[in-house]
Amino acid sequence: MSLSAGVPRWVATIVVVAVCLLPLLVLSIQLGTGQLGPDPAKRLMQGTGEWGLRGLALVLLAAPLAQRGWPALFRFRRILGLCLFLYVSLHLLLFAQVYVGWNGTLLVEELKERPYVLVGFSAWMAMLPLALTSTDRARRWLGRRWRQLHRLIYPATVLAWLHLFWLARSDVGEALIYGLIFAGLLLWRVRRAQLRAR
Amino acid sequence: MKRRTYIDPTIASSDITPESVFLNRRDLIKASSSRAAAALGLSVVSSGGASEPAGLPFTADTNDALRKELTPYEDVTQYNNFYEFGTDKSDPAQHAHAMTTDPWTIKVGGLVNQPGELHLEDIMRGFDLEERIYRFRCVEAWSMVVPWIGFPLAELLKRFDPKAEGRFVEFKTLYRRAEMRGTRSFTSVIDWPYREGLRIDEAMHPLTLMTVGLYGKTLPNQNGAPLRLIVPWKYGFKSIKSIVEINVTAKQPKTSWQELQPSEYGFFANVNPEVDHPRWSQRFERRLPSSIFNPNRVPTLPFNGYEEQVAGLYAGMDLRKFY
Secondary structure, eight states: OGGGTTOOHHHHHHHHHHHHHHHHHHHHHHHHTTTTOSOHHHHHHHHHHHHHHHHHHHHHHHHHHHHTTOTHHHHTHHHHHHHHHHHHHHHHHHIIIIISTTOHHHHHHHHHHOHHHHHHHHHHHHHHHHHHTOSHHHHHHHTHHHHHHGGGHHHHHHHHHHHHHHHOSSOOHHHHHHHHHHHHHHHHHHHHHHHHHO | OOOOOOOOTTOOGGGSOOHHHHHTHHHHHHHHHHHHHHHTTOOOOOOSSSSOOOBOOOBOOOOHHHHTTOOOHHHHHHSOOOGGGOSSTTHHHHHGGGSOOSSOEEEEEESBSSOEEEEHHHHHHSSOOEEEEEEEEOTTSEEEEEEEEEEEHHHHHHHHOBOTTOOEEEEEEOOOGGGOGGGTOTTOOSOSSOEEEEEHHHHTSTTOEEEEEETTEEOOGGGTOSOEEEOTTBOGGGSOOSEEEEEEESSOOOOHHHHHOTTTOOSSOBOOTTSOBTTBOOSEEEESSOOSSOOOEEEOOGGGGTHHHHGGGGTTOOTTTOO
16 A cells, blocks of 8 residues: 555554544534534534544445455554544533433433434444454454454444434435445445355 | 702703613614714624614613523524524524615514504614513523513504404515525525414413514624514524514414424424423523533423413413424
8 A cells, every 4th residue: 555655554553543533623622712602512413423424434445445455444444443433432422411411311211212312322332342342452352253243333334324314304415325325335245245155 | 848859941851861772872872883983984893794783772671580691692693593594503693694674674464454564663663672581492402591672562463453353473584585595505495485473362472572682782684683573482483583574364374394394393382391302302401602511401491481471371282282
């Protein structure tokens, strides 16, 4: 890959992490300078959610691109995955702090009565074990089961998309676009599994 | 000893400055001096509106408790839902200046004995203006406390003499494509012009306000200049802005949000913590300004805290069915 020519891996890592955290930095600056208006939580939730979805698309894109001869994304897939988990964890924390007020009863009510909250929370729960087992050590310890565990990213994607779709007020356009992207990326895997089974 | 009152024979009682004008003299001076400065070609710090809001004479609200909770002017005028100018909260403040509010005509008709028109001067000077500090609750679960300036809708309707068959009042917002960029967008969702309505008893209620100003000055365009409705016990989308038409009708009028999404937006739209929006809870609201570490979540009150004054209008009505 063109990036690896002469560039030490740790430098590339720092660059990738910095790029991934850039949207978060921008949002934080906007928050600090009052540019997010009198209801910043809403804008932040939108921002963290948006970038979480984009990160998810990139993570799923890594394997297909590598197969086509562009392994760069695949090499940094773990960092992408962890950064995406950071964004969606912040998204969840904001929800807990601003919308539910750390109120257990209210949270349970939201989970029971609002399907989009339930699927969103489930998507995060599906991603949690992936973040926890992202280290080399965990990978070695789990062996073959690591790969099986990390297939949770597929239901997580479906749940995340449902979360977006059910949230849409009058504008389903965005949900449809992401739907097409995710469908394509997941179908690639279905096809790959079929080819391997032959 | 008998007190002698001082009388100056050269001052007629009609010369006496009205108390409300006297109390707001600084705002009036600011308004007129900024206009004078503009006339001299000096730069005037603009709030972003087409013209600097002018001071208004009014009787102050005595509700000091609520006055302490006022939402800052900056937030009231920079965070708006006025889809005719775009769907982002900051769009109206950026684009509403394109709307011409002078001259302005409001057609009043339908089932009234005296149909006619009101012009800008009529609404600004034809009624006694009062300050009303009201809670304002959006259906999106954020809220503000705003010191509106206006007069009871009942006063306006009485002048046009609604007929006995009149059961509802319908309102329409200005629809001027050339001045309202949000209406030119092909993804704009609302069937313009924006329409709203009230039952006649809701319209005649003393709380229902024909609003011409806020914070002692005329309304900035983004807040619905020059005339808007404020119905404090209902969700904010009922408080229609920039009104050009008022009709008394026999049948319940179609309203824009109800047409767009009837499962989520009803005709009555009374603030009710017990009746959730299909996609979010209405139990709590974020009182703006709200921050991450101090979200300012407050429990939503039945009828937005105006239960005592308005609950009687809905006695026996199933508020879950008629949301």
